[in-house]
Amino acid sequence: MTVHTTHEVANLNPEVHIALVHYPVLNKEGQIVSTAVTNLDIHDNARSARAFDVTSYHIVTPLDAQVDLVTRILTHWCDGFGARRVPNRVEAMRLVQVSRTVEEAVHTIMAGRPGRPLVIATGARKRENPLAYERARSIILNNSAPVVILFGTGYGLANEIFEMADAVLAPIGNPDGWNHLSVRSAVAITLDRLLSGCIA
Amino acid sequence: MTVHTTHEVANLNPEVHIALVHYPVLNKEGQIVSTAVTNLDIHDNARSARAFDVTSYHIVTPLDAQVDLVTRILTHWCDGFGARRVPNRVEAMRLVQVSRTVEEAVHTIMAGRPGRPLVIATGARKRENPLAYERARSIILNNSAPVVILFGTGYGLANEIFEMADAVLAPIGNPDGWNHLSVRSAVAITLDRLLSGCIA
Numbered sequence: 001m002t003v004h005t006t007h008e009v010a011n012l013n014p015e016v017h018i019a020l021v022h023y024p025v026l027n028k029e030g031q032i033v034s035t036a037v038t039n040l041d042i043h044d045n046a047r048s049a050r051a052f053d054v055t056s057y058h059i060v061t062p063l064d065a066q067v068d069l070v071t072r073i074l075t076h077w078c079d080g081f082g083a084r085r086v087p088n089r090v091e092a093m094r095l096v097q098v099s100r101t102v103e104e105a106v107h108t109i110m111a112g113r114p115g116r117p118l119v120i121a122t123g124a125r126k127r128e129n130p131l132a133y134e135r136a137r138s139i140i141l142n143n144s145a146p147v148v149i150l151f152g153t154g155y156g157l158a159n160e161i162f163e164m165a166d167a168v169l170a171p172i173g174n175p176d177g178w179n180h181l182s183v184r185s186a187v188a189i190t191l192d193r194l195l196s197g198c199i200a
Numbered sequence: 201m202t203v204h205t206t207h208e209v210a211n212l213n214p215e216v217h218i219a220l221v222h223y224p225v226l227n228k229e230g231q232i233v234s235t236a237v238t239n240l241d242i243h244d245n246a247r248s249a250r251a252f253d254v255t256s257y258h259i260v261t262p263l264d265a266q267v268d269l270v271t272r273i274l275t276h277w278c279d280g281f282g283a284r285r286v287p288n289r290v291e292a293m294r295l296v297q298v299s300r301t302v303e304e305a306v307h308t309i310m311a312g313r314p315g316r317p318l319v320i321a322t323g324a325r326k327r328e329n330p331l332a333y334e335r336a337r338s339i340i341l342n343n344s345a346p347v348v349i350l351f352g353t354g355y356g357l358a359n360e361i362f363e364m365a366d367a368v369l370a371p372i373g374n375p376d377g378w379n380h381l382s383v384r385s386a387v388a389i390t391l392d393r394l395l396s397g398c399i400a
Binding site for chain 2: 181
């Protein structure tokens with residue numbers, strides 16, 4: 001077993017949040033739409049978040065019916081029959097929160113603290129000046145500000161989200177080849193690349 | 201753009217297959233059971249397989265009704281309405297095959313060639329002499345034999361599968377901590393660790 005000093009442990013416990021954005025995202029035609037929340041996106045990403053010691057996982061949707069749906073699912077898995085049937089799932093599902101906008105998620109993450117988190121967007125398409133994973137990892141480990149990583153549903157985050165972000169991670173896989181991973185797989189790989197080995 | 205010589209390109213195109221095992225696997229009580237195939241396991245893992253240039257993805261189930269279900273799903277997405285609606289999904293779903301046993305998958309993978317593939321099992325629990333990812337990556341890149349990586353559903357692969365495997369990969373995440381990733385996330389992370397940057 002590795003023994004860490006207090007200082008090293010602090011560095012090894014970065015504060016990272018993730019958000020799965022259902023609005024504003026693109027559809028197949030490139031129009032801005034709101035996508036439907038799916039049960040498995042909540043579960044799979046919550047489990048990846050818990051495994052890599054992510055602080056919170058925000059489901060971003062502006063639609064009342066979708067907010068209600070997520071709330072019902074969370075109640076089932078945090079306090080209801082789901083929690084009794086699969087107790088380890090509680091620890092993952094407790095990380096999940098619902099926010100109506102990306103800004104609301106940012107606000108909740110700061111929880112009254114001054115400043116803003118570092119906002120990192122992700123996408124499957126090539127963009128100018130992508131942030132390399134090694135560099136992102138170094139920023140996360142050496143920065144004291146919280147980091148929030150945004151993932152898009154549908155055909156990816158709308159331009160306005162890329163514009164408000166501080167950085168955009170390089171695409172996973174080959175952006176010149178077949179590059180259509182599920183968002184669940186993209187979340188898992190991104191957290192592994194950025195946080196694996198960083199948790200106590 | 202990087203220019204590869206023919207020899208380098210050959211090394212950069214390893215033959216890797218994956219199999220998602222529904223029998224024999226464990227249930228919560230540690231009994232050997234057959235789990236149900238899920239639609240999203242087929243899709244998400246097929247997409248990860250295609251993104252990382254995996255040669256084939258075997259759904260292993262001995263149950264007639266499950267074999268029929270997978271076959272119907274594949275027809276829809278390779279030749280039916282699904283193929284017309286999401287054309288890029290065809291390339292992923294064409295990698296999927298159904299095998300009734302792990303041995304049948306191995307036989308299909310060899311396709312009449314002599315010898316056997318290198319069989320690598322995976323799991324969330326610690327086992328003796330785990331294969332490190334760097335070592336596995338080196339084996340895959342430098343070996344001429346095909347490699348097949350086995351993933352368990354339910355509560356993981358049964359012991360008999362670990363015993364027939366040539367090696368067992370180290371668990372992803374912290375085996376002493378909360379380590380309950382979905383199998384879809386485990387497949388994505390494993391392929392990223394072993395094959396990222398290895399494809400042309």
